[in-house]
Amino acid sequence: MIELVGLKKSFGDLKAVNGIDLLVPKGEFFAVLGPNAAGKTTTIKMIAGLMKPSAGTIKVAGFNVQDEPLEARSRMAYVPDFPFLYDKLTAWEFIVFTGEIFRMGRSEIDSKGRELAERFHLQDFINKPIEGLSHGTRQRVAIVSALLHDPEVFVIDEPMVGLDPQHARIVKDVLKERTMTGMTVFLSTHQLSVAEEMADRIGIIHQGQLIAVGDREELRQLSGNDGALESAFLTLTSEDSQEVVAEPGASS
């Protein structure tokens, strides 16, 4: 699970994240939405341990990301919007590398890696250098590597970028299946349809604050809008809507 308490991040005078409290319980699929520069990626980077919060704490799978970073990271996987991959390695070599870094044995890497590679239709690309792969295939390699060690928490930024509908479906299915077995998913996206279809709860970040949290129905009610999620999102994030409408604590 993921626990954010009083999370703040400032860049000089700019408050990119301004006091987020959130609890995403084990096995929940949580999607975070927000306009550009709302603070979504900053929040994700703090969860991944790439940035230190200016204030507040983050716990991943029960471990404080700042005080026990390795314990937290070993239970987590993070896939950024443009993931780093070693260009001169083959897809399989990269998967093995990631498995070894997560202390997996070779036989475990082999069995889980093959299973995931087949699930994500990577067999034809598995021994090809990453530099020659398309953006979508690279994205699939990154997701397979991240899922390999069965993370308890999966943090992903814009997962569907570059994926064709078939592979986007596979990603959605695999993530949903994993949440059934207890993996917590924290997903950031601009694709409202993905959030609407997949998420158990949706959070909306606007101007560094979590202004709304709930399932689709709750968000519609909060926005006072009966239309689709898009209408609720547009109403909640409009410049006129200054009021923070999330419940205090925004916990599950």
Add this chain to the structure above:
Amino acid sequence: MKASGTIEAPNAFGVLARANLLQVWRRILAIRSQSRLLTSLIGVFIIGYWVLSFLLFQKALKFAGAFPGLGTLLIERMIYLLFAFLFALLLISNLLIGYTNLFRNRETAHLLCLPVSPQTIYRWKFMESTLLASWAFLFLVIPLLAAFGIEQGAGPGFYIVTTLAIFLFIVLPAVAGSAGAILIARFLDRRLFQVLTVGIAIALIGGIAIGMKPDEVTDQMLETRVLVVLDRLLANTRLALFPFLPSYWLSSGVLQWAEGARSAAGFFLGVLVSYVLFFGTLAFTRFGVPFYEAASAVRSRSSVLGRWKFLQRGLLRNRGPSYRRGPIEGIVGWFFWLPSDVRSVLVKDIRIFWRDTTQWGQSLMLFGLLGVYILNLRHFSSQLNNPFWIHLVSYLNLGACSLNLATLTTRFVYPQFSLEGKRLWIVGMAPLGLTRVVRAKYWLGTVTSLGITVGLVSLSSYMLKMPPTRIAFFAFVIGVMTMTLNGLAMGLGTLYPNFKEDNPSKIVSGFGGTFCLVLSFLYIVFSVVILALGSPWRPTVQGPALATGLVWGLFLGVSFLLGWLPGRLGKRQLRGLEI
């Protein structure tokens, strides 16, 4: 942050090393399979450099060693000076490469999200940065030390000990550079740090300016009081003998060993080993946590000058949408006869160049150094009364300026067309046409570089107190060479485009870029040599002389061919270009 060794994979460093070494090995294989010609060219250049520099060093050592009574002292001082300068260069190189590799590297960011301790990441990145920052040093000193060893008649032990000592030596500037990079990354936005850094930089520059103030040496002094002159020269280089400099320990160790004083050499090498062990252990066991803190600080920083409130207030005042024409648009607008689409490409290219500080920073450094050298010509122009030396120095200046230009045209002009690749959806589809885009880029590069090269060469000729006709001659020659080198780089860049890469330095490192650099260097050597040999002002000394008319014909013909032909072939390629 708590260090945790139990969660991290037991061989995390080995896994990292294996992945990266595999990458390097594949890159080498890719170069080999990409072009045998490129591999051969690189091989020939490496061997050629080693042979040539070995011969030059040997000649220089022989020349200095033959100085009556002072030969050994001069050679020793040269070695001390050389290693002191190389130490300073290594320090700067490690600082810059360390900063980029630790804090501006995507692999580092990726690794920081994995269960790999910051200490392990730091260890790997430290080793990588040290190798990247020091390979050129190793490349440079190999022929020098080989020449020195042969001149001293040293046995095989000398080469083994020297090799070990050099590998130990590079650790110290690497640790210092890396520590400096961490400090900068961690505290760069602190006002106290900025004030202190600027203060130290000013003090250093002032100290160098005062300490290195040139002495007036007249011809009479050179003839009658040569020992006094030499003594002053040696006194000015005493800094290299500072006993706490690692370069002093290395130089002393190498010199003592060559002279057969093994115990003295052992002492200096022992000092080197102990410092390397101490600082190496410190870096390998203690720098991980400050590295992580600094990495987080770099990502959390909005602006380096963010803590200066008055600057922020100024910026805030100006904040808000602006639809006004920028100053670059205004300047390019003066060229009213150019079509608006061509002007638009020029404005875009100038803006991109200006906003990429590493690009103009490198140019500034290269030409700045040349400018400093040329301005300093005035200090010894009083000794340059001999027509032979004036002749030689003027052509050497022409060579230095054009070599600098060749590195710039290869680094900046050559990749221009390739860099347009990913933006071809807009530029390539516009009615402007790719041929005109290439032509606009060529003229932008040529006009900009003409301003610099003609200025520098004219200034150097003026400093050498040459008459206006000769100044005009050199200005014309460098003008022709500038147009040729720009044409060559632009033409080859169009002939061998690489649309997959965004990084210009990676585009340049391919076959076309290497070929461009080699051809540029050959052209410069050819032009400077034949122009010097066929110069109408050539002093009557021994050596072959060429007819001035023939030389001019050759120079202009080769310049035209090299500047025009690649562009012509590139233009033909553009017509059938498929992306």
